[in-house]
Amino acid sequence: MTVLADILTILLNGLQQGAIYVLLAVGLSIILGTLKFVNFAHGALYLIGAYLGLFITGQVPLSNGQFADWGIETYGIGLGFTAALILVPIIVFIIGILMERFVAQSFYDRPDTDQILVTFGLAVIVQELLRALLGGNSQPFPQPGWASGPIALPIIGNFPRWRLGVIAITAVLVMGVYALVEYTDFGLIVQAGTLDGEMVRLLGIRLSRPYLVVFGIGAALAGVAGVVGGPLANVNPNIGTEQLVPAFLTVVIGGVGKIEGAVVAGLMLGTLQVALIQTGYAAWSQVGIYALAAVVLLVRPQGLLGSEVDVA
Amino acid sequence: MTLLQTEQLTKQFGGLTAVDEVNMEVEQGEGVSLIGPNGAGKSTFINLVTRRLEPSHGDISFKGESIVGMDPHQVVQEGMSKSFQTASIFPELSVKENATIAALAAEHGSFRFNFFRHRNSYPAVDELADDVLRSVGLYGEREAQADSLDYGNKRRLELGIALAAEPDMLLMDEPTAGMSPDETQSTVDLIKRVKEELDLTFLLVEHDMEIVFDISDRIVVLNRGSVIAAGTPEEVQNDPAVQEAYLGGVEE
Numbered sequence: 288m289t290v291l292a293d294i295l296t297i298l299l300n301g302l303q304q305g306a307i308y309v310l311l312a313v314g315l316s317i318i319l320g321t322l323k324f325v326n327f328a329h330g331a332l333y334l335i336g337a338y339l340g341l342f343i344t345g346q347v348p349l350s351n352g353q354f355a356d357w358g359i360e361t362y363g364i365g366l367g368f369t370a371a372l373i374l375v376p377i378i379v380f381i382i383g384i385l386m387e388r389f390v391a392q393s394f395y396d397r398p399d400t401d402q403i404l405v406t407f408g409l410a411v412i413v414q415e416l417l418r419a420l421l422g423g424n425s426q427p428f429p430q431p432g433w434a435s436g437p438i439a440l441p442i443i444g445n446f447p448r449w450r451l452g453v454i455a456i457t458a459v460l461v462m463g464v465y466a467l468v469e470y471t472d473f474g475l476i477v478q479a480g481t482l483d484g485e486m487v488r489l490l491g492i493r494l495s496r497p498y499l500v501v502f503g504i505g506a507a508l509a510g511v512a513g514v515v516g517g518p519l520a521n522v523n524p525n526i527g528t529e530q531l532v533p534a535f536l537t538v539v540i541g542g543v544g545k546i547e548g549a550v551v552a553g554l555m556l557g558t559l560q561v562a563l564i565q566t567g568y569a570a571w572s573q574v575g576i577y578a579l580a581a582v583v584l585l586v587r588p589q590g591l592l593g594s595e596v597d598v599a
Numbered sequence: 600m601t602l603l604q605t606e607q608l609t610k611q612f613g614g615l616t617a618v619d620e621v622n623m624e625v626e627q628g629e630g631v632s633l634i635g636p637n638g639a640g641k642s643t644f645i646n647l648v649t650r651r652l653e654p655s656h657g658d659i660s661f662k663g664e665s666i667v668g669m670d671p672h673q674v675v676q677e678g679m680s681k682s683f684q685t686a687s688i689f690p691e692l693s694v695k696e697n698a699t700i701a702a703l704a705a706e707h708g709s710f711r712f713n714f715f716r717h718r719n720s721y722p723a724v725d726e727l728a729d730d731v732l733r734s735v736g737l738y739g740e741r742e743a744q745a746d747s748l749d750y751g752n753k754r755r756l757e758l759g760i761a762l763a764a765e766p767d768m769l770l771m772d773e774p775t776a777g778m779s780p781d782e783t784q785s786t787v788d789l790i791k792r793v794k795e796e797l798d799l800t801f802l803l804v805e806h807d808m809e810i811v812f813d814i815s816d817r818i819v820v821l822n823r824g825s826v827i828a829a830g831t832p833e834e835v836q837n838d839p840a841v842q843e844a845y846l847g848g849v850e851e
Binding site: 479 | 704
């Protein structure tokens with residue numbers, strides 16, 4: 288292994304780690320930027336995505352939890368990973384829409400603290416419900432057959448195929464969302480609504496439908512993150528909460544409501560974290576991402592790509 | 600046809616009667632100016648008409664239908680647009696995008712169908728946006744970021760946004776406030792031209808008498824909440840009550 292190979296490996300692993308942050312942060316950021324809604328349940332959507340992915344992919348043996356007590360021995364229908372990758376975003380999109388209608392909508396005009404309390408409460412309910420039903424132990428998540436094993440890359444040598452898959456899937460999805468926002472009527476209305484929702488309404492445009500879709504898209508991205516992130520680590524009821532903090536850091540570093548910002552910041556955080564871990568400073572990796580956030584926000588309080596005027 | 604009509608329209612703030620039993624009407628195709636010294640009740644009147652304030656009593660009808668009880672955005676959808684006193688544009692978007700949003704609002708306010716079509720693939724919206732930019736003279740700057748326009752052009756864009764809604768009546772609250780003499784003149788020319796081209800009906804609130812006499816078909820003079828004179832520019836100019844109210848020294 289050469290130094291160059293080490294650096295490239297760190298970069299690729301960083302991109303992959305960052306990709307998960309990006310998937311989470313893009314949704315969180317557009318929901319916060321457009322709807323001015325602070326969604327602490329965004330991690331729960333990731334969690335739901337992971338468990339749904341587990342359910343669709345394979346059959347997980349249950350050893351504890353309420354289901355096991357009831358004599359249900361396995362969890363899952365075993366349709367395979369590709370099915371999960373397609374079905375989970377659709378299901379979580381619908382969950383997101385229901386969440387907007389029945390939870391978020393009544394809190395748009397209320398203070399951030401109320402939004403945080405209700406969504407954090409929701410996240411805890413989802414987390415503890417899963418723990419009670421399925422047990423708290425970690426479940427391994429099978430890798431998709433078409434992307435398991437290593438791939439030989441120039442300079443680096445063998446690299447896990449699935450990690451490249453995560454980067455590719457993230458890139459496609461984020462470009463899709465970006466195109467939607469930049470090139471469609473829907474996107475233009477969403478951008479205008481982000482800048483001045485009151486004026487859009489005064490022009491006679493009803494924003495409730497575009498906002499519903501924004502929430503759904505944000506949720507679906509978090510769901511996908513749960514599926515693609517699943518094979519990289521074990522799945523347990525705590526992963527939603529664990530991912531929420533880096534996702535929020537990514538949003539504030541990148542600038543609220545900025546898709547490009549979420550991408551840059553997510554990749555920065557991922558790369559920094561991986562670099563610290565692979566160079567033997569694993570204990571500093573958490574400290575590192577907070578330090579990076581602090582430095583960026585000291586220099587640019589609105590985030591790297593944020594506008595001067597922003598949501599407080 | 601009478602577009603806007605108020606009957607005995609009154610607004611009291613505590614003991615102060617800001618608008619006092621005002622009867623006025625604006626006919627289709629007419630350019631009407633509302634003038635009066637400071638505190639005459641012009642702003643209150645406009646806020647009543649746009650439904651930002653609730654009348655104490657009296658009625659306002661638009662196109663023959665009472666609008667008392669409607670929300671401000673419903674009044675806009677009925678066909679009454681307002682060019683606002685503070686610049687109301689989306690500064691971070693391009694000039695064309697600003698016009699497109701207004702055109703979308705006019706064509707598809709509720710976004711029921713074709714949600715995800717490419718924003719330039721719907722010709723009616725695109726044409727309307729371009730037409731509006733041409734009529735306010737900003738077509739050449741359609742790619743510029745709205746924020747980078749000078750003050751006069753920002754106000755033009757704002758007028759364009761109001762026009763894109765294809766309003767039956769346009770309310771303009773001091774459209775030349777804060778403009779340089781050159782900008783003022785070009786805005787006045789613009790309003791005259793747009794009125795001619797689009798057969799626009801407008802209700803204008805303006806301090807500057809020169810502008811008012813220049814572009815109005817009819818002038819209504821308010822003083823202390825009441826209509827003290829109404830008529831053509833010549834009639835109003837020669838009305839002794841008006842001369843007294845103004846030359847009485849309240850304001851220019």
